[in-house]
Amino acid sequence: MKKFFASATALLVLAACNKKEDTTITDESATSEVQEDHVIAEETASPFRKVEVTPQQATEMLANKNNDTLYVTNFFATWCGPCVKEVPHFREKMQELEGQPVKFTFVSLDEKKEWDETVKNFTEKHGxxxxxxxxxxxxxxxxxxPANFKKWDGNSIPFTFIRKGDRTDETVGMMSKEMLSDKITSMQGPAL
Structure with a gap:
């Protein structure tokens, strides 16, 4: 049964990654944004630390911390095209908000066999x-x-969960640079 569920989950995530996003980005603007952000990411490389979390630890990571920090958590995989396209937007926001009470976490859903090389290289390359x-x-x-999210059922990525206190925002699918910025700005108000 476990093998069936794991296989079914992997197939659903793979199939759903190809779903259309709500946001439209022209190829030209996306290419230029990726190229610009790629240079920034390489200049500020971030060394990979192999940190595995269990589902229980992920639940704790997503829970309300009762503080004024904004938590931005992005679920991704290195093989997911929309995931890869939005990473530069997140990296730019990380740099812009450095020193502020904002914590960015990227949760890789890649297979374990990809962690040591593929995920390591991808995350270091993208900062x-x-x-x-x-x-x-x-x-x-x-x-x-359902224990952690209102919208996300695990059937597609990328998925972004933003929390500040009891306020949360969930986005299934790729976010444009503007959409990410708007969501973060709207959530930076006082925690409830």
Whole structure:
């Protein structure tokens, strides 16, 4: 049964990654943004720390911390095109908000066999290595999603969860630079 669920989850994530996003970005603007941010990321490389989290630790990471920090958590995989396209937007916001009470965490859902090389190289190349944790998708149960999220059922990535106190925002699908900026700005008000 576990093997069936793990296989089904992997297939759903793979298939759903190709879903259309709500936001439209022209190829030309996306290419120029990726190229510009790629240079920034390489200049400020972030060394990869192999930190594996269990589903229980992920739940704790996503919980209300009762402080004034804004938590931005992005679930991604290195093979997911929309995930890769939005990483430069997150990296730019990380640099812009450095020193402020904002914590960015990237949760890799890549297979374990990809962690040591593929995920390490990807996160270092994009300057998010020190902010990345590894979550084995095969260890997630169907109960994990409704226990932690209102919208996300685990069937597609990228997925971004933003929390400040009791206020949360969930986005299934890729975010444009403007959308990410607007969401962060709207959530930076006082915690409830």
């Amino acid at each position: 998010i290595g020190a902010n990345t944790v590894l979550l084995d998708g095969a260890a997630l149960t169907p109960q994990f999603f």
